[in-house]
Amino acid sequence: MKAALLYGAHDWRIEEIDSPEFGDDELLITIKACGVCHSELHQWEEKVPGLDYPRFIGHEASGIVKSAGKKIKKFKEGDRVALWVFGKGFAEEVTVKENQVFPIADDITFEEALAEPISCTTNGLLKTNVQLADTVALIGTGFMGLILLQQLKHQGVSKLIAIDIREEILNTANQLGADIVLNPAKVEVPEEIRKLTDGKGVDVAFEVGGVQQTLDMLSQITRMEGKIVIFGYHPGKRVINDLGYWNWMAYNIINGHFRNMDTILDGSRRGMEMLNKKLINMKPLITHKYKLSEIENAFMAAKNKPEGFIKAVVVI
Numbered sequence: 001m002k003a004a005l006l007y008g009a010h011d012w013r014i015e016e017i018d019s020p021e022f023g024d025d026e027l028l029i030t031i032k033a034c035g036v037c038h039s040e041l042h043q044w045e046e047k048v049p050g051l052d053y054p055r056f057i058g059h060e061a062s063g064i065v066k067s068a069g070k071k072i073k074k075f076k077e078g079d080r081v082a083l084w085v086f087g088k089g090f091a092e093e094v095t096v097k098e099n100q101v102f103p104i105a106d107d108i109t110f111e112e113a114l115a116e117p118i119s120c121t122t123n124g125l126l127k128t129n130v131q132l133a134d135t136v137a138l139i140g141t142g143f144m145g146l147i148l149l150q151q152l153k154h155q156g157v158s159k160l161i162a163i164d165i166r167e168e169i170l171n172t173a174n175q176l177g178a179d180i181v182l183n184p185a186k187v188e189v190p191e192e193i194r195k196l197t198d199g200k201g202v203d204v205a206f207e208v209g210g211v212q213q214t215l216d217m218l219s220q221i222t223r224m225e226g227k228i229v230i231f232g233y234h235p236g237k238r239v240i241n242d243l244g245y246w247n248w249m250a251y252n253i254i255n256g257h258f259r260n261m262d263t264i265l266d267g268s269r270r271g272m273e274m275l276n277k278k279l280i281n282m283k284p285l286i287t288h289k290y291k292l293s294e295i296e297n298a299f300m301a302a303k304n305k306p307e308g309f310i311k312a313v314v315v316i
């Protein structure tokens, strides 16, 4: 089978490797799509010391069951499924255990059925425990922000505020149900938020952008004792310049990341239920598709975010 291996900075090689062997309690999956994740970019932009290369990455995969081991009960050959995989997603085939596999509804495409990011947003929201009629701000409404936004619509929030510097993304946020959209390049966001919240700030602010600027905005828009959620992925060095103020404001600080496998798989199950029931619409989010041989272009798009970009998916 073909697989894309990352040998170093911008050095993808499509290689012919053996099909993975699978045990009685495993499934062999023909991969149909695998999303390019923001969290994968740093190891592709440069060769990170301490990481093993060549790397076999890709963790947002979906596909078709090619063969099922003898002990597999819930799935059979031909089933369309979303996966939670530990890398190895940018390839034609992968093996998984039964608990890493989630059914896809007939009218959901493989590109839309990305279990891992939906698991992250689902678990982030469960941990945040948003209350009815909360005012909520999303700082950064790229791919993850737009999934969070749609899920928050089902949680009975009173005002859902989308903040982003890309105007076209704010249009999508509007279409997907944001009550208010704010562009920091055009308006004073903290002042606007004060006007919208009787001078107090929002009850819950999600930092989704994963950059210093989005972190900095948290304390400018969140009310005293409100919830601050660090949801964005921060591989580089970051600073909280005003920790004294965070302290004084008595914020509830929530790390929206998870490493426990049971939690992650439970989030995948819940998230995929929402996708299959049309409570989340992934169609407008999958804006850029590439073949396996074009994987470098897919990563370049994820990095440079051309006009209209939300998410790149490699279709295999």
Ligand SMILES: [Zn+2]
Pocket (backbone or CB within 6 Å): 037, 038, 039, 059, 060, 116, 117
């Ligand atoms: Zn991911």
